[in-house]
Amino acid sequence: MSNDRCKLVVLTGLGSFLVIAPACVHSDQVHGPTDAALANGDVGTADVPMLVGNDASLDVARDTALTAIGTGSGTGTGSGTGTGSGAGSGTGTGSGTGTRSGTGTGSGAGTGTGTGVATGTGISDAGRGDGPDGGRSSDASTTVDSSADVGIRTDLAGIKPDTAAVTTDASHIAPPNTFNMGMNVPALNYYNNVAIYADMALAISGNDGPWDNANGSGAASLDVNGDPTVAASASVTASYPSGDYALSWDGTGSVKVTGASLGKVTVTTSNGVQHNAATMTFVQQRSTATSPVWITFNATPPITNFHVMAPSTAVRPGSMFVNDFLTRMQPFSTLRFMDALNTNDNNTLKNWSQRTWPNGGSRALTVQGMAYEDVIALANETGVDVWINVPGLASDDYVCRLARLFRYGEQGDTSNSACDPSAPAGIATTSPINSTSKIYVEYSNEIWNWGFHQVLDTYCMVFGRPDQTTGGQVCSVTAPVSAIAAAALANSALPWNNSDQYSKAGQFVMILEKRQSDIFRTVFGCASGAHCQAQIPMNVQAANPAEVDEGFQFLKKAFGSTGAIDLMAVAPYFDIDGDSNASTVDGIFTDLQGSILAANPPSSNGNAIANWLKADFAEASLYNLPLIAYEGGQGLSGSTNQANKIAAQSDPRMYDATRQYFALWDTLVGKKQLFTYYTYAAGDGAWGAWGALVGQADPGAQKWDALLSLTRAGGDANLDGIVDAADCAILRANFAKTGIWWMQGDFNHDGTVDATDLATLNANVTGAQCAAP
Numbered sequence: 001m002s003n004d005r006c007k008l009v010v011l012t013g014l015g016s017f018l019v020i021a022p023a024c025v026h027s028d029q030v031h032g033p034t035d036a037a038l039a040n041g042d043v044g045t046a047d048v049p050m051l052v053g054n055d056a057s058l059d060v061a062r063d064t065a066l067t068a069i070g071t072g073s074g075t076g077t078g079s080g081t082g083t084g085s086g087a088g089s090g091t092g093t094g095s096g097t098g099t100r101s102g103t104g105t106g107s108g109a110g111t112g113t114g115t116g117v118a119t120g121t122g123i124s125d126a127g128r129g130d131g132p133d134g135g136r137s138s139d140a141s142t143t144v145d146s147s148a149d150v151g152i153r154t155d156l157a158g159i160k161p162d163t164a165a166v167t168t169d170a171s172h173i174a175p176p177n178t179f180n181m182g183m184n185v186p187a188l189n190y191y192n193n194v195a196i197y198a199d200m201a202l203a204i205s206g207n208d209g210p211w212d213n214a215n216g217s218g219a220a221s222l223d224v225n226g227d228p229t230v231a232a233s234a235s236v237t238a239s240y241p242s243g244d245y246a247l248s249w250d251g252t253g254s255v256k257v258t259g260a261s262l263g264k265v266t267v268t269t270s271n272g273v274q275h276n277a278a279t280m281t282f283v284q285q286r287s288t289a290t291s292p293v294w295i296t297f298n299a300t301p302p303i304t305n306f307h308v309m310a311p312s313t314a315v316r317p318g319s320m321f322v323n324d325f326l327t328r329m330q331p332f333s334t335l336r337f338m339d340a341l342n343t344n345d346n347n348t349l350k351n352w353s354q355r356t357w358p359n360g361g362s363r364a365l366t367v368q369g370m371a372y373e374d375v376i377a378l379a380n381e382t383g384v385d386v387w388i389n390v391p392g393l394a395s396d397d398y399v400c401r402l403a404r405l406f407r408y409g410e411q412g413d414t415s416n417s418a419c420d421p422s423a424p425a426g427i428a429t430t431s432p433i434n435s436t437s438k439i440y441v442e443y444s445n446e447i448w449n450w451g452f453h454q455v456l457d458t459y460c461m462v463f464g465r466p467d468q469t470t471g472g473q474v475c476s477v478t479a480p481v482s483a484i485a486a487a488a489l490a491n492s493a494l495p496w497n498n499s500d501q502y503s504k505a506g507q508f509v510m511i512l513e514k515r516q517s518d519i520f521r522t523v524f525g526c527a528s529g530a531h532c533q534a535q536i537p538m539n540v541q542a543a544n545p546a547e548v549d550e551g552f553q554f555l556k557k558a559f560g561s562t563g564a565i566d567l568m569a570v571a572p573y574f575d576i577d578g579d580s581n582a583s584t585v586d587g588i589f590t591d592l593q594g595s596i597l598a599a600n601p602p603s604s605n606g607n608a609i610a611n612w613l614k615a616d617f618a619e620a621s622l623y624n625l626p627l628i629a630y631e632g633g634q635g636l637s638g639s640t641n642q643a644n645k646i647a648a649q650s651d652p653r654m655y656d657a658t659r660q661y662f663a664l665w666d667t668l669v670g671k672k673q674l675f676t677y678y679t680y681a682a683g684d685g686a687w688g689a690w691g692a693l694v695g696q697a698d699p700g701a702q703k704w705d706a707l708l709s710l711t712r713a714g715g716d717a718n719l720d721g722i723v724d725a726a727d728c729a730i731l732r733a734n735f736a737k738t739g740i741w742w743m744q745g746d747f748n749h750d751g752t753v754d755a756t757d758l759a760t761l762n763a764n765v766t767g768a769q770c771a772a773p
Helices: 056-066 323-329 372-382 396-408 453-463 483-489 501-524 545-559 585-596 609-622 642-649 652-668 702-711 725-734 755-764
Strands: 002-011 019-028 181-184 232-237 243-250 254-258 266-270 273-282 294-300 304-309 334-336 385-390 439-443 537-539 567-570 627-629 675-677
Touching: 181 702, 243 254, 323 372, 372 385, 372 396, 385 396, 396 501, 439 501, 439 537, 453 501, 483 501, 501 545, 545 567, 545 609, 567 609, 585 642, 585 652, 609 627, 609 652, 627 675, 642 652, 652 702, 725 755
Parallel strands: 181 334, 181 675, 334 385, 385 439, 537 567, 567 627
Antiparallel strands: 002 019, 232 294, 243 273, 243 304, 254 294, 266 273
16 A cells, blocks of 8 residues: 655754745555555655755855866866856865856865866755655755856866676677666566566565465564464566476475466475475466566465475576576676665564575565675676675664675574674675675665655664654664764764754764775775675665765764765656656657757756756766766656656657667766666556566566667677577568567667568678578
8 A cells, every 4th residue: 555644854964044835655565466556557666855955055065076077177276267167166186277156165176177066156065865765745846056057077187997897697798889887676576567586476465475374464483594484475576487386395385376377286205294285376467557467375384494496497496586587687787675674664674584595585574675685696606796785774884794794605593793894704604796896885775865864863872762753753763873874873973964953963874884895895895896896886866966065074074084985876766857747658758858868958957867967967076976876867757747658658759768868878987987776677657658678578568678789789689799690590580570579689769570670680780691581
């Protein structure tokens, strides 16, 4: 069901100017086949408005810092000679042709060569949220510079490069002139149409937990292996490949199945234990955009060791993952597990003993979600880079155990014993991650976004209470969980902003960012992050990047540099200017193509993606950080004109809009800078249509095919990174068919496999030319 609650929120970022406004937080908790909201497509991550303040002091600091971005180099002081006037300036460390002038007290750092950024009045803090996690409120807009923005991209001159991933899987080596694209992996539950595990039992869920009580009264109690101890039910997506699945369990209890055909149960006994086995025959079913389909298991204990193994034809030998999932992830250099690790509002996970253990049964609807060992296994099998999110309340020892698991394969135990990041490698109980896969380690998610409980918790850790008493706000903790952070908070020598509580809470976040950076670098033996396998991104609001200034300045003043952070990450979702523009599907695309995705939009348009990216790039440049995207894509959402917004997802113009969007990213940031799309697959509903695909059973979609056209060479139908005879066979099998997608041979996206697609394949083929049928 959907729960909507409204509260008054003090709006601010890291500054001191407060604005009070109402926030309606939507909590989407749709789980069951009896829930009417599920049938309406109301599933997935909650979409809540991002709330920020209008902070004049940060505008001054930002304008000041921007004076230092110029064409020269050096360490002298002085402001640039800009072509317009900004809200202020101060001391910079570069010289040359700057872009703003005025008076102020901020400081900035030069970034090398290149032309300036913009002229005008600076950036206001009344912005829009960044997508499915923060929502995209249409009630406020980000005001960007009122003058022409030119020369923003300087081919990253003077910017620390985000070194390209080195993988062991050729499929992850992007062809020349393609994008460095990542992908967000959806949360594990039965209504997300994603088939990941070879063992279905690792992805089953009920409404309230991995298994629900059979009487529908909530989550069922489980044993240490994740099997139900009471009569229970659970379901799994119907997006799994068709075939004969091996269903098995131990014990004298029974298992029944709906949505698939269960053969005769064979019973054997050994060492006094009854073993049960049956063949479950299943035919894959494609879900509609708003109506998932699933298989349901009903168990009557006692049962243990419950498994549902996919047929060998659907799984690579020795793999724990469905081959179709691995195939579809091949175009993406990086997989982000924010949703799969249940990061948002995960306000109970503090200690290592609470994490998901690999022998604990289904990962779906557990506190953590996917086991870290699964993430490592996926990286080791494919060579992909991985992006993990540290729980907001994780203890120092939790972070240390996490780093040592990835580095050494030390799983630890449930004792929550003290962990020393500098200790030599111990006994590996599982495989560590390979040495060539990067690990992006993010602290929580969107820690600036007051729509999430983790943001309130950072405030509570600093002040011991909620920021307000309205809206039923309750702290998960009232003191820092991290001993390192507690010591920093007690250190009066640090430059805490004690005059503004929200600024101080934002500075505290930087302490937690540095905490995990220090621990991971110690474990991985990195003196700095530039060449470290573990990379630390700072998650920043794309519509309002200047808000992070005070946090970065805190790091510089407290520790001498911002070196604990390796990358600045944003989520520049594109949306229409307002719901009124969605009165027709044509209106949506007129708005997108006319202003939102324009290459040179009016600088007054605070919703135009080009204006966002220019400001984002400039902010990252101030701190010598590469700019990447942790999320992004289209962001049409909301119940107003919902039917049109959903219809736009399957309109061919969405393919063009997606490619136009990434052309902006290439022009203003660079196609080799990591962009992690949100998300792989998800149903469409009032709270968004975030999936590149609706479900894994889909052969293609407008957004999905656009991504493939940007990451694969023309002709690579099977996505393995090589155009060869296997792709020829796919094209020939679908030749002259209509309603066809990239993975079926339609490389020019005209809906038909024909001679043009054949020519595209042959232009890139390795080996013999492909002959027409």
